Amino acid sequence: MHISRRTALIGITATVPLVTTALAAPADAATPSGSAGSSGTTGTSGSSGSADSGVLAVQRWLNTTFGHLHGWVHVDEDGLTGSGTVLGIVQATQSLLGISPVVATFGPTTRRKLEQHGDVGAETGADAATWRRLVQAGLVCKGASTVSLTGEYDAATVAAVQALRSDLGAEPGALPLSAHLFGALLTVDPVRLASGGSRAVRAVQQYLNRTYAEATGGAYGSTSGLVDTSTYSAAIRAVQVAVGVTVDGAWGPGTAAALRAAGPSVVGVGATGAWVLLVKALLVLNGERVVFSSAYSAADAAVVRAFQQFQAFPPAEQTGTCDAGTWAALAASTGDPDRATTGADTAVRLDDARAAAVRASGATSVGRYLTNHQRSGALDKALTPEELRVMASAGLGLWPIFEEGGFAASWFTEEQGVRDAHRAHDAARKLGIPKQTTVYFAADFDSTSAQDESLVVPYFRGVAAGLRDRGNLYKAGVYGSRATCTAVSSAGLAHFSFVAGMSPAWAGNQLEPLPGNWSLNQIQNRTVGSGNGSTEIDAVVDSGRDPGVPAARLAG
Structure with missing residues (x-):
């Protein structure tokens, strides 16, 4: 995760982390973000800091309950939250979804089967309590210090879920969790405003989550106020949802072509609505100073014109209007890869x-x-x-x-x-x-x-x-x-x-x-x-x- 550079370039004063009663600051709030990746053949905590008794209980429960599974990667029982512990929850989820052998990766197969499973927390039958404990385990790893692995949705669990929804920018509510919201517990993406994070960036992150994360192929991203890989993926998924292509969080020629064909995506002075919010979201995440709103003003056009000039657009294309080339420059380091070059x-x-x-x-x-x-x-x-x-x-x-x-x-x-x-x-x-x-x-x-x-x-x-x-x-x-x-x-x-x-x-x-x-x-x-x-x-x-x-x- 690249955090300090972006914060400096965004030029917004760092703020003190928000305090949520049910969610204590997670131990991995300043560790690398992104979906938990493979931890190899041995377990790791994936984090550093003081041991936490709640996390230790999660680690022991995971190894005791699921350690017999084919492919299981042992979770270090050190009380330190991080990628190793979260990957244990991922593997446990895979076992309940019928995936064998389990793998220490939250990948497309797990995401697809989780979407097919649907809401988490309303299950009945032999695995119902185990699903509830997985929700509680994920909450503990997000910093919910009052939650225990009871297998029952007690008051502490309900409060922690409500706080999680608020931090992510999701719709208010409690239980059950949508498949995508449960998926947010299967990553190490921080959900609290981090030290050095920007409230303006966090507002954009929460907007992307609230508006696009529940779409097919969607995913909740970090809301730390720091721009990271999960934020990038969330932004690209939002564009893909808007243009109606397969949602995978990766910018490519298909997304670029669909955006070029989408007439409403050309945003100029006087435009309002969802497309304006989306382009302004990308501007904020690229470090530009704009007011995050649904109206595109002359001041916004001036910012975009300066952006186009800095990107070395041809003079005739430095219009202040957000067109296909500008969208591409905001979304990918290539910009429009087919543009003429010298x-x-x-x-x-x-x-x-x-x-x-x-x-x-x-x-x-x-x-x-x-x-x-x-x-x-x-x-x-x-x-x-x-x-x-x-x-x-x-x-x-x-x-x-x-x-x-x-x-x-x-x-x-x-x-x-x-x-x-x-x-x-x-x-x-x-x-x-x-x-x-x-x-x-x-x-x-x-x-x-x-x-x-x-x-x-x-x-x-x-x-x-x-x-x-x-x-x-x-x-x-x-x-x-x-x-x-x-x-x-x-x-x-x-x-x-x-x-x-x-x-x-x-x-x-x-x-x-x-x-x-x-x-x-x-x-x-x-x-x-x-x-x-x-x-x-x-x-x-x-x-x-x-x-x-x-x-x-x-x-x-």
Whole structure:
């Protein structure tokens, strides 16, 4: 979960967590959000902090009651709530739904069977009390300190359910729980306003839950006031419900096409209603300052126009009206992947035919690699002096990239950053790259906030030191997710950001604003040209901030 960056960018004062009598602050309120994932072959608590007797009782009950099941992953009996305990509740739910073997994942099969089962809490028969205990176990893991595993819906359980509904933004009521509301107990998504969370963001999260979570394929998301992966999924599910496509929480071409075909989705000044609320929800979640309401004003249009300008929309498309391209830019790091672009990058060495094809595609500059990976058998992708002459002749400028191992977290140490800076500098000098050109060092993986802080930023400190060793002839840029680029740039270690936007599934790209110093945004893999000129490129949106090395200077 990427939390601190977004809060700073949203620009809304942090607030004190709300207090709900029946729900104490959950122990995992500040731990990573999202649906509980697989915990592997051994149980884990998935959290840290003080042991809780209620959680310990849940853990012991789960192991005692369900530990014999085929596939069961043991739940650590440590009194610490978190993903391991919640996954135990998931496995127990699967057993009651007839899934065997059970798996430590709250995936599509479990969701589908839960929807088919219907309301939880009104069962009769042999499993009725077990279902009620699962509800109580989930409430305990959400912080309901007054709830016990009685198997009866006592006053404490009813009060906790009412508080859960209120926190999630669901319709008021008590029991039974809808399948989707029970599903909210099968995740570690926080439901309380977290430290550093925004009330404005929380209002949007609750609106999305209240309005769209109960639709087929819907799901309740976090209401912590912090934008996380469950919030992103909830927002995309809302769009999918609105346009009438399969609801899965993943942005793709089907959702984009349906949105483009939905006439009411074009929102301009004077518009009112659900579409306005949805676009304003996305604006708030993207860190924009708008009033969350059902009316679209001239002030809202000004915010959208500035957003379009910052995203480097063509001037004619900077209208302040939320059209298909704007929806796409709000929903996914690619934006509209089919938009015309004037930049490219490629690992393919360019000869005359390929360079001509790339230039004919509309690109005026190309990102190319300074070196090869040092391992045996690595792709030969390194720039050569001859290729620079070819590019200059074709009218193509250059953005130099360095990546020898930046696709794995293990690569990122301060010492490696120093070594990489030396190699990048030496290669650039040998090729005659002009001084003060920005070289983009790659962090080509979905780095978490913790990895940014502990690995990537120290690596870029090493890059800075390595470039100083060589006289600071070149500037460091960063290639990575929006979140990683922001983290490195905020540390003062990157002159420009080359955003890996064509990886919209990366958590570091979901509802993360583009970094303020973004120069390039990679949005789509394309094949240009034909025959001998056929070349695979990544289409790149050029903000105009980094001129790179113009073709005329390459020729010199």
